[in-house]
Amino acid sequence: MAALLAGCAGQATKTDQAEPVEDAASSEALVTERLDTARDLIEQQRTEEAEVVLSALQFDRLNTAQKTDYAELKAEIALILGDGQEALNWLSGDRAYLFDGLPMERQIQIRFKRAEAHEYAGEYLAASRERIFLAPLLDGDQATYNHEQIWFDLQLVPEESLRTLAESESSPDLTGWLDLALIARENVEDVRQQVLAIDDWINRHPSHPAAQQLPGDLTLLRQIARQQPRNIAVLLPLTGPLEKAGKAIRSGILAAWYEARSLGRETPSLTFFDTALNQDAYNVYKQAVFEGADLVIGPLDKASVQRLQSQEVLSVPVLALNYSDNRNEAPHSFYQFGLAPEDEAEQVANQAWQQGMRRAMVLAPDSDWGRKVSDAFIRRWEIQGGHITSKSLFTRPDQYLNTVKRALNVHDSEQRHRNLQQILGRNIVFEPRRREDIDVVFMVAFPSQARQLKPVLNYQFASDLPVMATSHLYGGSDNPDRDKDLNGVSFVEMPWKLRQTPLENTVEIAFDELYTGYETLVALGVDAYRLYPRLPQLQRFPDARVYGVTGTLRLDEKRRVHRELTWAEFIEGRAETRTGLDDSLSPDTWR
Template identity: 45%
Template sequence: MRGNLPDRWLRGLSLLVVSAGLGLSGCSTTPGQTGLEGSSLTESSRQSNSVLMQQIRGELDDGEFGNAALQLQLLHERVLTPQEQVEFLLLSAQLHLGSNEPEIAGEYLSQLSQRMDYATPEQELRASLLKARWYESNGEYLAAARERDFLSGALNPEQREQNHEQIWQDLMAMPEVELLEWAEKTPATQFGDWLRLAAISRNSRLTLDEHLAAVTTWREQNPAHPAAKQLPGGLALLADLAANRPHSVALLLPLSGPLEKTGGAIRDGFMAAYYESLDKGYAIPQVHLYDSQKYGDIDVAYAQAQLDGAQWVIGPINKMQVQALQQRETLPLPTLALNYGDRAEAETTPANLYQYGLAAEDEAVQIAEKAWTDGLRRALVMVPKGNWGERIYAAFEQRWLELGGEIGEQRFYPNRQDYNPEIKALLNVDDSQKRYQTMRRLLRQSTEFEPRRRQDVDWVFMVALPQQARQIKPTLAFNFAGDLPVYATSHVYSGEPNPTKDRDLNGVQFCDVPWLLESSELYRTVEKVMPNGQGGYARLYAMGVDAFRLLPRLKQLEVFPHSQMFGSTGALALDHERRIHRRTECTQFRSGRPQRLARR
């Protein structure tokens, strides 16, 4: 919490304090020097400063940022020794990192780097930890992990354990290819070995058995490494997960009716992963396949699955059926549903129900976080009319505002052939033309005029299918917004490279499943086996692959809240309601094709 100060007051006070802080050298003193009012810096004043600093530090640790900001202002008005100035800068940086103001925190850290000659060893250590946090707040995960690895030897055992887990979380935010590239640049070092272990876990092509084998080999090669002594991110559970995986599962999918193609794609992806493991000689479960369309009562399907010896149910897909399941107190068998029920419809869900799907809301949250990390602050939003668009917008809006972003305007557009009226209104081009017409009428003479778009926004969040996006993106440029970055959900990409049609989408950034962006051997096999390829159902094939691989890993995700499984649909994590969330890979259209974005 932020104490009793409104956010507006806190931000204003933050700016006041940082302005004063940047001029700190003008009022610095050393022990025994004369202060600003000409009074000597006495022992009692030093004790008073120390008490105030301890109080501020406690408030920051408790999240009382409003009170801490007021106390810091009082501290800044006092006479401070060089060492106390270091403490003031440390506390100020901690305040603004905690208040999600990394830009201001960076100014304090920059000042701090110039005063480290006066810092105690304890202050040097805190400065390094704050610097790592600042890197993380800016999405510079490699720099953060390197900083944390460098300082780890100076930490006490409890701090070291927390720091090692944070190193792991930082590395897990980086793509596998970059981890491998940096590992090659840092051979035979502790940090290089961190990178190699992280690359193993980030490899979305590995089965559970392959992951276990690779980690075991790494551990044998690096027995003295801190991560070998205590495996991070739930890796220590891999052997137990492999030994206790289900030996019989029921796959409950719609294999007839309106969702037949959806169910068939998930089934084929699931079985592709099944046969891949079988061909490699790994343990596989017995699979019982049921057409959910043939069961009017899902309890009958559960009864049949139990009769057949199934230990788990994977499915159903239908949202209404999943919603009905989450309203029960318990289920006959533990279940990995392949869709999500509405949170608002159930206060609690059965302890043995897990929900996994390709939720567009996860993508909206990820886009908000990426845009913020990229330094963007004020958005225009275009989403389609209807419940689906509203759900995506709600998820985006909540996360964007939490981060501190602003929304200049949002438009819920209808499906039409001409999006120019909507976009002109969104960009206020109409207002520009009206002002010109008014001026021309008042002056009663012709004047030079060039329409302008609004200048109070710095990016566009677009939710659109390919055929819509191919019209919207050029129309933005036509209305003088060609310089605005455009970010989109994965729906902007059909899943099949089409440079001719997608050239109009050049520059659009979006995040999509690794299955489409990292061509794997399994992807190529499925593409070859399907008569017409995977087409627009490719993401559902990926979902089937991950349903197979995810089931034995659910315990790991549940026991270790920050652990992830890196699969064909993205980095998968489990929340406290046992709902799977995804983080996907980010890319950008260049020459009409998706191309991986460079990471910092």
């Protein structure tokens, strides 16, 4: 009996031990199967289904190898959706250790994903550094792509950030790239001088990767320097209803031209044509060409721009100073440059998305202009996958309170209070509430409007909501007494209005009667003069940038110039420029 019981006990013990081993093996196989399924779905771009499959797994209960696969798959889904911050949550920080012991080929892929995540998140300095450290491990097409992408990223880093890092960095490859990127920011208005600076950089860094393979847009500069126009015709309205606008642009062009001459640079001859004297802009263009122009800057008004755009061929290149509403194909030598507010709205949408915001409330004037700017934000926001919680259009100041209340659903909260009082038949203590499904407020407003709207938002329980705006809410000079209510509001603005330069001082003194109220058009004239030599460079290399006083300029496939402006924020009633510095500047955060 004792022997039988001992045998049974031993059998029972074996059974108790075998079952968990079987369950563990089964669980391991199930996890592997789910991870493989999610990977297959991601390859087919079926990200929602992949998310569902991964949601059935508990990350904290996986082993290290499974956690590594899981984190990489979650990052891939985030990158497909364009969510850089979410991808970085899985690829860096507390989870970065998961990828340390992987085979080299897989580590390379992880670093590529990490660089791409930084790019989606707008952390271009961190992205460029990731790619610079990755470069020695690459060859062939991968190496070529990564090389050009380093240069693309560095062009999007604010100059202050480049200089700050260049002063503290010791890595030869990184410092060489930073020095070259700073050269691209200097002597923007003088192609020949920039070519000399690049040649000097190559002599000082002969073994640097960028010296061995100079970024393509810089290589083209040598050819551009030899093909500068000698005679420029400027087509502007110098009389009539648009006289002040035309003369402000002329002031900017002349200021940039005189500055170049004073510095001993080669300058073209300038001839100004008054488009107000001839209704047909094409006739003015033909006259300018007949008189020897090899480049035309202008015209300004939309009708004239569209008249030139409609021509089948233009023998001399045109840099129009406005955008045509006609999206049809234009002649190959026809470029469009202006101060489109839609660029600002799209930049705000991109920045808010990069900061992790997904639900936006929109406040804008009830006008054609207000709807145009707010709709540009909404289009970009929804393309990225964002949600518009409400869009409210305001008119008179005495209606701002009701407009904001409706946007925040405070009216509904107050109505519930009234209904409850009727039901109970007595007064009750009550504090209204706003809707909670808002991450950011996009505000389109002029200074006098913004100074009233922001306090209304604060009063209606929205003081904690980030407010982002276009340049229109900034008056152009510090006015702390009037702007203190705008504290915390972030906005985009052209560098010309945020940083005083010697050229701006000259313009303000020499053209004082034209400057006040037309500063932005003066800046447009300055950039038009500085931009024309770079048009072939921008056209051939879409990633190339020109750093102007109206913003960082690039050219799209339709040869329309787009601007990226500088970020600023109201602090103690003053507009303070954001340098773009972030945690990516700390070496401790880089792996």
